[in-house]
Amino acid sequence: MTSKNVWIAGMAAPVMIAILLLFSGSAGVTANDQSSAAAEVRIDNFVFGPQTLTVPVGATVTWTNKDDIPHTTVSTDGVFKSKVMDTEDKFSYTFDKAGTYSYYCTIHPKMTGKVVVQ
Numbered sequence: 001m002t003s004k005n006v007w008i009a010g011m012a013a014p015v016m017i018a019i020l021l022l023f024s025g026s027a028g029v030t031a032n033d034q035s036s037a038a039a040e041v042r043i044d045n046f047v048f049g050p051q052t053l054t055v056p057v058g059a060t061v062t063w064t065n066k067d068d069i070p071h072t073t074v075s076t077d078g079v080f081k082s083k084v085m086d087t088e089d090k091f092s093y094t095f096d097k098a099g100t101y102s103y104y105c106t107i108h109p110k111m112t113g114k115v116v117v118q
């Protein structure tokens with residue numbers, strides 16, 4: 001009885017490792033199946049470019065400040081809000097819902113842009 005229990009315990013560890021490997025393997029496949037679109041907006045000379053960006057649902061948009069002046073990227077509806085970005089600073093946001101997202105620079109409110117998610 002005792003020796004049988006020891007034998008089962010000895011088998012359990014390799015089996016568990018095999019199961020864990022199986023699960024981690026399938027998780028990797030799932031991650032590869034997800035399409036992750038990415039898009040960029042460049043801030044240059046007080047302009048968001050492109051001013052209107054159209055991306056699929058789930059896309060991550062990255063804003064990069066190419067100006068030698070600090071800027072922010074803040075959603076008009078409070079959906080996202082960057083810190084003050086110095087030159088070459090980046091801000092990213094992933095859009096999980098379809099819609100039109102207007103944004104502006106809080107330092108220079110005349111700077112506006114739009115992300116259309118569809």
Ligand SMILES: [Cu+2]
Nearest residue numbers: 071105107108
């Ligand atoms: Cu600005």
